[in-house]
Amino acid sequence: MYPQEKFKLVSAQKAFNEAHRKKLAHNINKYDVQVAVGKHEFKDLENLKQIAHLKKKQAIDNLGYYLETFEKNVIKNGGEVFWAEDGNEANKYVLDICKKHQAHLIVKSKSMVTEEIHLNDYLKKHALESVETDLGEFIQQLDNEAPYHIVTPAMHKSKEDVARVFHEHLGTPLNMTPQEMTMEARKQLRNKYSEAQIGITGGNFILPDIGGIAVTENEGNARLSMALPKVHIVIVGIEKVIPSYKDLGMFWSLLATYGTGQKITVYNTIATAARLPHETDGPNKFYVILLDNGRTKLLTDPALRQGLYCIRCGACLNTCPIYKSIGGHAYQVTYTGPIGKVISPHLKGFDDYNYLSDASSLCGSCSEVCPVKIPLHKLILLNRQKKRELGHASTLETMAWALWKTAMLNRNMMNMGNGKLKSFFINKLIPNWHKHRAHLKFPPQSFNELFKKSKGNISP
Numbered sequence: 001m002y003p004q005e006k007f008k009l010v011s012a013q014k015a016f017n018e019a020h021r022k023k024l025a026h027n028i029n030k031y032d033v034q035v036a037v038g039k040h041e042f043k044d045l046e047n048l049k050q051i052a053h054l055k056k057k058q059a060i061d062n063l064g065y066y067l068e069t070f071e072k073n074v075i076k077n078g079g080e081v082f083w084a085e086d087g088n089e090a091n092k093y094v095l096d097i098c099k100k101h102q103a104h105l106i107v108k109s110k111s112m113v114t115e116e117i118h119l120n121d122y123l124k125k126h127a128l129e130s131v132e133t134d135l136g137e138f139i140q141q142l143d144n145e146a147p148y149h150i151v152t153p154a155m156h157k158s159k160e161d162v163a164r165v166f167h168e169h170l171g172t173p174l175n176m177t178p179q180e181m182t183m184e185a186r187k188q189l190r191n192k193y194s195e196a197q198i199g200i201t202g203g204n205f206i207l208p209d210i211g212g213i214a215v216t217e218n219e220g221n222a223r224l225s226m227a228l229p230k231v232h233i234v235i236v237g238i239e240k241v242i243p244s245y246k247d248l249g250m251f252w253s254l255l256a257t258y259g260t261g262q263k264i265t266v267y268n269t270i271a272t273a274a275r276l277p278h279e280t281d282g283p284n285k286f287y288v289i290l291l292d293n294g295r296t297k298l299l300t301d302p303a304l305r306q307g308l309y310c311i312r313c314g315a316c317l318n319t320c321p322i323y324k325s326i327g328g329h330a331y332q333v334t335y336t337g338p339i340g341k342v343i344s345p346h347l348k349g350f351d352d353y354n355y356l357s358d359a360s361s362l363c364g365s366c367s368e369v370c371p372v373k374i375p376l377h378k379l380i381l382l383n384r385q386k387k388r389e390l391g392h393a394s395t396l397e398t399m400a401w402a403l404w405k406t407a408m409l410n411r412n413m414m415n416m417g418n419g420k421l422k423s424f425f426i427n428k429l430i431p432n433w434h435k436h437r438a439h440l441k442f443p444p445q446s447f448n449e450l451f452k453k454s455k456g457n458i459s460p
Contacts, residue, residue, distance in 0.1 A: 028155075052251065055242060109200070138189065193224045196229045199283070206242070239309075254371040258369070414446060
């Protein structure tokens with residue numbers, strides 16, 4: 001089944017699954033309350049968002065310079081940098097490191113970029129155990145599911161769902177409380193950190209001026225994954241650059257507020273290299289993989305490159321009426337919601353994934369909430385335009401919009417026929433509209449006709 005056909009099928013199932021919608025609404029409502037409180041910490045939030053936008057613009061517009069500076073400083077600190085054109089190159093390099101260090105167990109903190117390249121599946125095929133240590137990711141890995149949300153991987157699961165997963169895979173009682181399940185996960189994972197030969201993390205921000213990677217989290221698992229194993233591998237998308245470590249105060253606070261509604265995330269760590277000779281803790285080797293995987297395609301477009309400003313807070317997902325209706329798995333891509341509609345077609349292949357841009361109401365709520373002011377709804381519209389220019393729009397769709405445009409630009413055509421005739425015509429023109437909705441119904445007379453009849457004397 002083609003991705004577009006599967007999307008239509010799964011999204012229809014999820015949209016009318018009452019239990020699924022209830023869980024999603026419950027978790028997003030809690031998020032909304034927290035974020036509303038968190039925003040009060042800022043004196044001039046809109047101005048700060050504009051500064052963040054300009055900082056990301058500076059970084060992306062000068063991406064080559066900042067990445068080369070980063071590489072130079074990482075090497076100076078004693079680390080190694082590998083430039084991966086795609087997921088296959090990144091995965092192969094990780095495997096080479098594992099072989100070099102005779103690793104068989106890897107602990108891994110939450111990282112969407114490793115989900116993007118399907119690293120766990122790749123390592124499993126080569127008989128290597130890769131364990132997710134973030135609680136949400138741990139639950140999803142046990143249940144053999146991809147993350148549901150870029151910030152909250154198991155957002156679609158209730159505590160009863162998690163208890164079922166633990167019962168089936170860990171043999172625990174079905175009546176465990178959330179606290180008991182958390183302690184069980186901790187017990188399962190604690191020894192993995194000390195036994196693992198390699199720890200893998202992502203990176204929230206690339207810090208070129210110090211050759212560092214900034215990681216933000218709430219559980220401490222990323223810090224353990226990078227500190228206890230003897231080898232630390234960072235896999236990060238090239239767009240995660242910010243101009244300087246001095247900008248972290250702003251970006252960390254925005255990420256915390258818009259990601260979870262916190263004042264500041266619990267654990268914020270900067271990794272710059274392996275441990276120095278006089279240090280007793282930390283890894284012996286430090287590797288950074290800079291992943292392109294389609295990002296430079298976006299970079300070549302002056303407008304769409306704004307999609308690379310994203311700091312992965314998930315705010316646009318939580319406000320999107322489409323995401324709140326169908327959830328994360330229906331999209332069949334790593335990056336979902338409005339930001340996913342902008343970047344995923346270019347990362348996955350525009351021919352097969354251009355349908356994502358059609359799954360939008362263009363209400364603009366995503367652009368409004370974005371902490372770095374990405375005009376997401378406008379970029380979604382640009383993807384739709386690109387889809388038409390490349391000839392991916394169906395003949396029926398092209399004809400329908402051409403007819404709509406002609407009518408909307410011609411007042412006489414708009415006034416033709418009565419309300420019943422217009423309703424009949426439009427409902428036939430958009431046959432799938434009323435599959436789950438009421439029929440469109442036009443009034444007997446248009447506003448233009450009523451205005452003429454009243455000679456302009458219309459009371460408010």
